Amino acid sequence: AQSVTQLDSHVSVSEGTPVLLRCNYSSSYSPSLFWYVQHPNKGLQLLLKYTSAATLVKGINGFEAEFKKSETSFHLTKPSAHMSDAAEYFCVVSDTGKLIFGQGTTLQVKP
Amino acid sequence: NAGVTQTPKFRILKIGQSMTLQCTQDMNHNYMYWYRQDPGMGLKLIYYSVGAGITDKGEVPNGYNVSRSTTEDFPLRLELAAPSQTSVYFCASSQGGSSYEQYFGPGTRLTVT
Known part of the structure; x- marks a missing residue:
């Protein structure tokens, strides 16, 4: 069965500094991988997805993620954090059409 | 184009009561999903549908039932509410399976006391 592990439950950065949210997955075949963001009291919104095309995936709001098969990782990055990036981020793997969610990483952005 | 809508936004139930959470999408998506999100956790899939009648x-x-009589609607039924069902419930829809984006509703916050 596929699974996903987010390595940090909470990440705190200063505004203008880089963001790194880490995600490892396990899969017996080539997976589809996603990052979703959830702002307080809102539904989830897709940031980006990997579906076996380019290994570096660009998403909305300046976020990127790199698929590394050898490391089974799909880390999310952004060069410069903005206050509006403060939210909960979920790494997700697709298993035969169903999504398996990581536990989530809370991103705090300090002024 | 409203996307995925859910009603109600909030609900408090007593133990043993029943209720239906409504979900409607206007994107003509075949796939629809119900998730629950407990505090500090990711979403867990309750039921899903790949088309009307399926x-x-x-x-x-466990503790839930669903039906899908139309493409647009995917209600979730709680028959005998229990405190363990206190959670935030999200409905989602997508155009297809594995690699397709899922579109989420705003959620229903349910408390069972």
Whole structure:
């Protein structure tokens, strides 16, 4: 069965500094991988997805993620954090059409 | 184009009561899903549907039922509410399976006391 592990439950950065949210997955075949963001009291919104095309995936709001098969990782990055990036981020793997969610990483952005 | 809508936004139930959470999408998506999100956790799949008349269990289906009579609607039924069902419930829809984006509703916050 596929699974996903987010390595940090909470990440705190200063505004203008880089963001790194880490995600490892396990899969017996080539997976589809996603990052979703959830702002307080809102539904989830897709940031980006990997579906076996380019290994570096660009998403909305300046976020990127790199698929590394050898490391089974799909880390999310952004060069410069903005206050509006403060939210909960979920790494997700697709298993035969169903999504398996990581536990989530809370991103705090300090002024 | 409203996307995925859910009603109600909030609900408090007493133990043993029943209720239906409503979900409607206007994107003509075949796939629809119900998730629950407990504090500090990711979403867990309760039930899903790949088209009208077709439903299947997800990871945590016990205590819930669903039906899919139309493409647009996918209601979730709680028959005998229990405190363990206190959670935030999200409905989602997608155009297809594995690699397709899922579109989420705003959620229903349910408390069972």
